[in-house]
Amino acid sequence: xxxxxxxxxxxxxxxxxxxxxxxxxxxxxxxxxxxxxxxxxxxxxxxxxxxxxxxxxxxxxxxxxxxxxxxxxxxxxxxxxxxxxxxxxxxxxxxxxxxxxxxxxxxxxxxxxxxxxxxxxxxxxxxxxxxxxxxxxxxxxxxxxxxxxxxxxxxxxxxxxxxx
Numbered sequence: 217x218x219x220x221x222x223x224x225x226x227x228x229x230x231x232x233x234x235x236x237x238x239x240x241x242x243x244x245x246x247x248x249x250x251x252x253x254x255x256x257x258x259x260x261x262x263x264x265x266x267x268x269x270x271x272x273x274x275x276x277x278x279x280x281x282x283x284x285x286x287x288x289x290x291x292x293x294x295x296x297x298x299x300x301x302x303x304x305x306x307x308x309x310x311x312x313x314x315x316x317x318x319x320x321x322x323x324x325x326x327x328x329x330x331x332x333x334x335x336x337x338x339x340x341x342x343x344x345x346x347x348x349x350x351x352x353x354x355x356x357x358x359x360x361x362x363x364x365x366x367x368x369x370x371x372x373x374x375x376x377x378x379x380x
Contacts, residue, residue, distance in 0.1 A: 278320075278354035280313055300360040304346075316356040319348055330372070333379040340369040347372070 281289040281296075297309040306312035319339065323329070327341040335352030345365040349357040362368035 278317070278351070278356075280355075281316075282351060282355050282357045296358060296360070303361045304359070312359075313356070316348060316359045317354075319346065319359065320350045320354050320356065328369070328373075330376045332376045338372055338376060340365070340372070342366065342369070 279289060281293045283289040283292060287295065293309050293313055297306060297312040301309070301312045304312060304315050306315055319341075323339055324341050324344065326343055327339055329340075330338045332338065336357065337350050337352070339348040339350070340346070342365065345361045346359065347362050347365070347368065348359040351357060
């Protein structure tokens with residue numbers, strides 16, 4: 217038996233002993249009496265859940281903002297408003313959202329756009345140094361003023377060209 221096999225056998229034996237010690241014995245955490253809960257559960261009636269579409273889906277308008285794997289749409293709005301709202305003279309998070317939607321709906325003259333392979337549209341208005349990304353249905357993902365606007369825009373255009 218090689219040294220590697222000996223270590224492997226030892227590891228397997230240790231794991232087996234560890235798992236055998238898990239007997240699901242008494243808990244160190246105080247538990248509550250569940251007899252009252254069991255009596256209540258017998259009287260609970262199931263309720264049908266009807267999902268109501270979001271306001272944007274009902275009206276055909278884009279959603280207020282996109283969500284992502286880390287944040288809800290509302291959390292993204294608040295985070296981006298706190299980071300970028302002052303640059304757009306937004307008085308509130310709602311004002312920031314309105315400004316983004318207005319930019320998407322009627323981009324200022326001279327605004328350049330590029331479409332990514334995933335359907336997102338990138339907007340850049342050099343005169344105001346405004347960069348915005350919107351989904352294919354017009355929902356904003358982000359809006360900010362890049363530190364090095366023209367260079368940032370050139371980089372984003374190159375990336376978009378490579379993704380399509």
